[in-house]
Amino acid sequence: MTPLVFAADLLTRSWRLRGPELPPEPVVFCCWHRDLPAAFAAIRHRRPMALLSASEDGSRWAPLFEAAGWPVVRGSSSRLSSAARHLERHLERGGCAGMALDGPRGPAGVARPGTLWLARRSGRPAVLLSFSYGRALTLRTWDAMRVPLPMTEIEVGWSYL
Numbered sequence: 357m358t359p360l361v362f363a364a365d366l367l368t369r370s371w372r373l374r375g376p377e378l379p380p381e382p383v384v385f386c387c388w389h390r391d392l393p394a395a396f397a398a399i400r401h402r403r404p405m406a407l408l409s410a411s412e413d414g415s416r417w418a419p420l421f422e423a424a425g426w427p428v429v430r431g432s433s434s435r436l437s438s439a440a441r442h443l444e445r446h447l448e449r450g451g452c453a454g455m456a457l458d459g460p461r462g463p464a465g466v467a468r469p470g471t472l473w474l475a476r477r478s479g480r481p482a483v484l485l486s487f488s489y490g491r492a493l494t495l496r497t498w499d500a501m502r503v504p505l506p507m508t509e510i511e512v513g514w515s516y517l
Contacts (some may be wrong), residue, residue: 360461361419361423363422365420365423365424366395366402366418367488367506368396369397369505370395370506370507371394371397371504371507371508371509371510372507372508372509372510373394373397373398373509373510373512374509374511374512375398375419375511375512375513375514376512376513376514378402378483378514379481379483379514380400381481382447382450382452382480382482383452383453383480383481383482383483384443384447384452384453384454384455384471384474384475384478384480384481384482384483385399385402385404385452385453385454385455385483385485386454386455386456386471386482386483386484386485386517387456387457387484387485387486388457388458388464388499389456389457389458389459389460389462389489389499389501390451390454390464390499390500390501390502391464391485391486391487391502392417392456392501393501393502393503394485394489394502394504394512395454395485395487395512396420396421396424396486397472397510398487398510398512399452399454399485400424400426402452403424403425403426403427403451403452404426404429404451404452404453404454405426405427405428405442405443405446405451405452405454406421406426406427406428406429406453406454407415407429407431407439407443407453407454407456407470408421408428408429408430408431408454409430409431409460409461410430410431411460413418413460414430414460418430421498426454427446427451429442429443431485436472437463440470440473440474440477442509443474444454444474444478447474447478447480448478453474453478453480455470455471455474455498456485457471457484458499461498462498462499464498464499464500471517472517473481475517481516481517482516482517483514483515483516483517484514484515484516485512485513485514486512486513486514486515487502487507487510487511487512487513488505488511488513489502489504489510489511490505490508490509490510490512491504491505491508492504492505492508493505
């Protein structure tokens, strides 16, 4: 484990998550791109197959997901077919999937079709995760990513799409 992955793992484990139990069945978890760090912490124990961008941004996230034992498939909304087949097979075998609802490039907060397509195709429900942060930094990125500070409380909510 690289020092950066170790530090990120330590940070995510320090957060105190609160909220209702997540659905026990295999689902397609999704969140807005800005909430990826909190979503990772909220569903890490479910080890979903994560759809990560084939871009450099996806390469930064892959080691953290893999260190947590998540299967990773690389792809994007413009080349979803191969990645979607991997996710669909994982769901058929009883696993969960995880992806950003607004895709790898946005626009931020605008749903892309991939999540609902995968949910319909696999027959599994799509679950949108939502977060309320005690203390978090908002980065100056296209998605205004929010990084919770160490030891902060995060209220986790969810709803079916």
